[in-house]
Amino acid sequence: MTDRPVPEGEDDAGLKMNAGFYRLRRMSTTDFAPGDRFDAWRETAYTIADLEVPRAGEAELFGTKYAVHGALGNFASHAGSVHRTVITPATRLSGALDAIIISLMAEGSVGLESPGGEQPITSTGRLVAYDATKAMRYHWSVGKEIYVVLPRAKALAAFGGELPGLVLPLDTIPLGVMVRDHMAALDLHADHLDRKEMAIALDALHTLALLLLQRIGRGLSDRDEPDPNALFLAAKRYIHANYNVSDLSPEAIARAVGCSRASLYRAFAHNDATIMDTVRDVRLAMSRRLIEAGTGRSISVIAFDCGFKDVSSFGKLFRSRFGVSPSVWREQFS
Known part of the structure; x- marks a missing residue:
């Protein structure tokens, strides 16, 4: 990484993007x-924690990362x-640990070992x-981790203080499940997104992740109103995930995202x-x-x-929005 400012550009939609941002970088052992391989992979793939030397009898090191x-x-x-991987004193002093990690174990597992032996x-x-800055050693099984890196100061401000313990579960509320699904979807489709699409998807994910930390923190201490945006x-x-639920209501949506109806x-x-x-x-x-x-399904x-609970009201709403009835709209695509 360099401290030299990177020129900014603007795409055709007016979205300003740093020249080094939103570009997918892939690497493999x-x-x-x-x-x-070991030294190069440790130098290339790890910026927050340091990769430990494999132990005797372990399989040959292999990894892919983007x-x-x-x-x-x-x-x-x-x-x-x-x-x-291990957090060394040198890494602590370097400032590279200035981050909160939102981690999804897509496959396998990881144990976080504290100096006192807790894992x-x-x-x-x-x-x-x-x-x-807390966990000292990470024990990774064969598997896959998808993760979001948030600036530590911003993440702790959203949460309202230090994270309790070594690991904070986030998928205990519906908003956490949504963030998890968003991360999995972005991982699945990352190769197929252009730079502007990646920027919109990634910024939305980070906004949701901060909201999730805020929601979890508020649940622990009953604090602030969440960011309205x-x-x-x-x-x-x-709503996009549950539009087919006929009784989708403001109360149900509020419960799902972890806030009051007001x-x-x-x-x-x-x-x-309006909702x-x-x-x-x-x-x-x-x-x-x-x-x-x-x-082939009927209207x-x-x-x-x-x-929609009523076909007649659906037809009126459809005509009001699109100018023709659903059946006439279908004829255009027959």
Whole structure:
């Protein structure tokens, strides 16, 4: 890394991006000659923790990694063989640990060992947060970790103080599950996103991650009102995932994203929107896509599949939005 400022540019949508941001960088142990592999991999793939020398009898070191640097923080995925990483005093003094890690164990597990010998295990599928300044040694099984790196000061400000213990579970509330799913989806599709798409997806993920820390922290100490923009984004994601639920209500959405109904109303008002108008708009957009797809389903089935309780009211809403009835719209794609 260099301290030299990197020129900024602006894409055709007016999105300002640092020249080094939102570019997918891939690496693998196979990029290096066998004799240089360990030292080169330790130097290239590890910036927060130091890779320990393999122990006798362990399988040959293997790993693949990609990383994306963003304006709000970083995103990365690492898969590989059994290994251990350690936080050294030198690393602590370097400032490289100035981060909170949001970690999803997509495969395998990791144990975080404290100086006192404590070693909580994070298993497959769990989403957790840990403070990189606390844990001393990480015991990685064969597996894959997807993780978000947040600036420590910003993350702790959202949480409202120091993280308790070595590992903080985050998927204990619906918003945590949403963040976990967003991370998995971004990992799956990263290769297929252009730079602008990556910027939007990654910035949204970091905003959701900070909101999640804020929500967990508020649940522990019953503190502040969540950021309205982040809450609005989280609610919209939940609506997109559950538009087909006919009784989707402000109360249900508020419970899912971990806030009061009043806070949710304020977040939508802050963004010049209303909750039920947003639900209706998402349902209409999805119904139009299904009609255009020519699935063979009747208009009434599509209406019910998109959360509308009444076919007649669906037809009126569809005509009001798109100018023609659902059946006429279908004829255009026959």
